[in-house]
Amino acid sequence: MADVIVIGSGASGGMAAYNLTQKGVKVLMLDAGDVFDRKNFWTHVLPFEADGRLRRGDAPPQFFLDKKEQPYLTPEGRPFDLARVWGRGGKTNVWGRVSLRMSDLDFTAAERDGWGIPWPIRYADIAPYYDRVEELIGVCGGTDDSDALPGSRFLMPAPAPRCGEVFLQKACDKLRIPIVAGRRANFTRPHRGFPACHYCGACGEGCDTASFFNSADHLIPFALETGNLEIRSNAVVARILVDDRGQASGVQYFERQTGAERQVSGRVIVLGASAMDSTRILLNSRSSRFPNGLGNGSDQLGRNFCEQIMVHVRGFLPQLFGRGYVNDDGISGEHVYVPRFNHRPDREKPDYLRGFGIQFWSTGAQTTGADVAQRLPGFGAGFKAEVKKRYPALLSLHPFGEVLPRPENRVTVDDSRTDRYGVPLMKVDVTFGENERKMRKHMYDTCEEILHTLGAEIVPIDREANDVPGSAIHEHGTCRMGKDPKNSVLNSFNQMHEVPNLFVVDGSAFTAASEKNPTLSILALCWRASDYLAEEMRAGRI
Amino acid sequence: MSERIGPIGRRQAIRRLSAPAVVSLFHGYHPLVPRQEGEWKARFFQQSEVETVARIAERILPETDTPGARSALVHQYIDFVLSRGDSADQDRFRDGLRWIDQTCQSRFGKPFAELEGGRQDEFLTGISESPFFREAKRLTVDGYYRSEAGMKQELGFEGNTFLSEFEGCTHPEHKSWSVGE
Numbered sequence: 154m155a156d157v158i159v160i161g162s163g164a165s166g167g168m169a170a171y172n173l174t175q176k177g178v179k180v181l182m183l184d185a186g187d188v189f190d191r192k193n194f195w196t197h198v199l200p201f202e203a204d205g206r207l208r209r210g211d212a213p214p215q216f217f218l219d220k221k222e223q224p225y226l227t228p229e230g231r232p233f234d235l236a237r238v239w240g241r242g243g244k245t246n247v248w249g250r251v252s253l254r255m256s257d258l259d260f261t262a263a264e265r266d267g268w269g270i271p272w273p274i275r276y277a278d279i280a281p282y283y284d285r286v287e288e289l290i291g292v293c294g295g296t297d298d299s300d301a302l303p304g305s306r307f308l309m310p311a312p313a314p315r316c317g318e319v320f321l322q323k324a325c326d327k328l329r330i331p332i333v334a335g336r337r338a339n340f341t342r343p344h345r346g347f348p349a350c351h352y353c354g355a356c357g358e359g360c361d362t363a364s365f366f367n368s369a370d371h372l373i374p375f376a377l378e379t380g381n382l383e384i385r386s387n388a389v390v391a392r393i394l395v396d397d398r399g400q401a402s403g404v405q406y407f408e409r410q411t412g413a414e415r416q417v418s419g420r421v422i423v424l425g426a427s428a429m430d431s432t433r434i435l436l437n438s439r440s441s442r443f444p445n446g447l448g449n450g451s452d453q454l455g456r457n458f459c460e461q462i463m464v465h466v467r468g469f470l471p472q473l474f475g476r477g478y479v480n481d482d483g484i485s486g487e488h489v490y491v492p493r494f495n496h497r498p499d500r501e502k503p504d505y506l507r508g509f510g511i512q513f514w515s516t517g518a519q520t521t522g523a524d525v526a527q528r529l530p531g532f533g534a535g536f537k538a539e540v541k542k543r544y545p546a547l548l549s550l551h552p553f554g555e556v557l558p559r560p561e562n563r564v565t566v567d568d569s570r571t572d573r574y575g576v577p578l579m580k581v582d583v584t585f586g587e588n589e590r591k592m593r594k595h596m597y598d599t600c601e602e603i604l605h606t607l608g609a610e611i612v613p614i615d616r617e618a619n620d621v622p623g624s625a626i627h628e629h630g631t632c633r634m635g636k637d638p639k640n641s642v643l644n645s646f647n648q649m650h651e652v653p654n655l656f657v658v659d660g661s662a663f664t665a666a667s668e669k670n671p672t673l674s675i676l677a678l679c680w681r682a683s684d685y686l687a688e689e690m691r692a693g694r695i
Numbered sequence: 696m697s698e699r700i701g702p703i704g705r706r707q708a709i710r711r712l713s714a715p716a717v718v719s720l721f722h723g724y725h726p727l728v729p730r731q732e733g734e735w736k737a738r739f740f741q742q743s744e745v746e747t748v749a750r751i752a753e754r755i756l757p758e759t760d761t762p763g764a765r766s767a768l769v770h771q772y773i774d775f776v777l778s779r780g781d782s783a784d785q786d787r788f789r790d791g792l793r794w795i796d797q798t799c800q801s802r803f804g805k806p807f808a809e810l811e812g813g814r815q816d817e818f819l820t821g822i823s824e825s826p827f828f829r830e831a832k833r834l835t836v837d838g839y840y841r842s843e844a845g846m847k848q849e850l851g852f853e854g855n856t857f858l859s860e861f862e863g864c865t866h867p868e869h870k871s872w873s874v875g876e
Contacts, residue, residue, distance in 0.1 A: 199855060200841035201726035208730060313863025319870060327874040352858040472872060478851035483861050522840040522850045532755040532823070532832060533816060537849070540840075544850050606874055 155181035158419035163243025165425030165658040167368030174381035183388040186240025194359040226580040234623040242369025251670040259667040273645035282677035290366035291344040295334030301493040324606040338366040339484040354482025407574040428628035428661035433579040457558035457630040459666040466600035468609035473546035481517025505591035509554035552596035629663035647682035725771040738778035762844040772838030791827030
């Protein structure tokens with residue numbers, strides 16, 4: 154029997170295994186997929202080289218799970234876009250790498266505005282873990298802290314801004330909108346035996362030199378080295394099993410290749426299958442003691458889904474027209490970031506709750522000109538010339554705004570629809586509300602203001618448009634932590650109120666989403682939770 | 696004519712007056728289209744539609760001092776994408792092609808592909824807000840700017856390479872620019 158069964162191998166599962174095995178705990182990791190071999194990554198394959206590669210029998214790894222293999226249900230007219238990576242390292246193989254600490258602006262939001270339940274922790278509780286995580290995973294950035302974006306202690310040097318970003322800095326300075334160096338888990342210096350970033354700009358294909366943090370290269374091998382980790386690949390977890398005392402006793406899973414059912418027992422279960430799949434597993438883990446899902450006496454499991462709403466504004470900067478190709482690849486993604494500023498005393502008080510930050514990926518000359526050409530009118534030789542002229546001049550603004558947790562935005566399971574293993578499918582029912590629509594207006598206004606200040610040519614905006622729910626790939630809230638077991642599922646150490654030997658360590662544990670990308674916080678919370686777990690085990694309380 | 700957002704260059708004008716390069720629509724493959732045995736064969740389009748699609752794509756992104764959509768074999772890309780699309784998208788595209796040929800036939804006595812270039816541009820300008828044209832343009836743009844002709848020859852892309860440092864903006868005139876100038 155394993156001391157601890159860790160479900161999932163991404164940011165949270167990888168961190169749990171990394172920390173626990175170093176402390177001498179025997180861990181069995183169940184991973185729904187297999188290893189993605191870095192040798193096969195298509196980091197350096199241009200679109201027009203793809204066919205030749207394919208003909209030689211060389212295919213890129215299929216990171217994203219085919220929805221046909223594991224469907225999910227959505228109500229008519231309410232789409233939800235769920236991206237999943239099943240396999241060693243999970244989504245960290247291809248993640249956006251934006252690494253932003255949450256601050257007390259986030260942790261105290263519910264107390265200040267009365268929406269939702271309070272976080273059970275403060276910045277001071279997690280700050281030491283942010284320090285450790287940043288040191289471990291290698292984050293580049295500046296020393297430009299603020300109340301919305303604290304902590305820059307272990308940051309590697311930020312990459313220089315691209316031309317377009319130099320102009321964005323000037324516009325924001327003029328408008329008194331804060332703009333700081335982007336914080337990203339790309340190595341701008343060699344780190345822990347891995348080479349520095351080589352600035353090819355193709356992080357989204359997976360990094361062939363592992364020069365940005367991913368769980369498969371930067372956590373799991375170190376856990377394996379201890380001799381305390383066993384990994385079972387292609388193990389698709391269906392349910393957590395409980396014993397007569399209501400304690401978690403093991404896991405039921407299905408072999409992905411054969412469909413065979415397996416059970417494995419353990420003293421402690423750490424669930425890190427990513428928010429939506431973890432929630433589905435818990436909702437499907439029903440028993441006479443837990444009739445509506447494991448640890449769900451509060452009826453909060455699956456509810457309070459939250460994330461970020463995204464819109465996109467693009468413009469062309471006349472100052473950069475027609476200057477020809479410039480290599481703007483950098484660390485892929487923006488080198489500058491606008492942290493939340495709507496709370497600042499010199500700003501008009503917003504007519505909505507919470508806030509947004511702005512990212513700028515795809516600014517400058519991109520790999521293909523299609524992104525530019527799709528946004529220009531006309532056709533013919535004149536159109537072709539205009540595309541070429543604007544190709545290096547693209548500015549892309551992508552605000553991310555906090556979506557409030559609401560009980561009706563929820564995940565359930567549908568007994569009448571099952572997957573290939575006979576396990577009920579998840580149903581996702583999420584819509585944005587009035588607060589998001591008001592914030593969206595401020596997001597558009599701010600982007601327009603920045604582009605106007607530069608005299609940029611703004612690509613026509615549809616102000617009613619936003620990405621469909623789920624597009625941020627930052628799912629939270631469905632297994633939230635809180636002080637009160639009556640309105641939350643986990644305590645402040647990600648431990649289930651009702652099942653003390655079960656920990657849920659992925660994004661589902663977040664009480665609220667904030668406007669920030671979550672992986673850094675998932676890693677820090679999981680490190681903290683697994684420290685606590687190891688101590689509880691050592692003391693014999695678990 | 697199609698130059699709605701900029702004047703035509705002298706070089707392009709001269710090129711346009713000369714005879715278009717004869718490019719086989721079936722020889723070679725667009726780089727994003729899987730190979731078949733022997734020459735390329737349409738997966739979705741009927742033989743009679745291929746020429747029309749290639750002509751439309753070439754009017755959208757014509758040959759200038761760099762190759763156009765036709766020699767970049769963009770019609771093959773469009774065919775491939777549509778062959779994998781859902782039947783509603785397929786029907787819409789096919790209906791659009793049929794409507795174009797019927798309309799050209801009744802208006803000019805010839806199908807679209809046989810019209811002279813300026814006439815084709817005029818016709819496309821008339822339908823430039825239609826869902827069909829927008830879809831044709833979207834696919835043409837995707838296929839062209841992801842081909843070697845579009846990325847390298849037209850736009851001069853030299854990225855996705857190994858750099859030891861990233862210099863960022865090195866232009867004094869950008870750094871000294873101030874808001875309001």
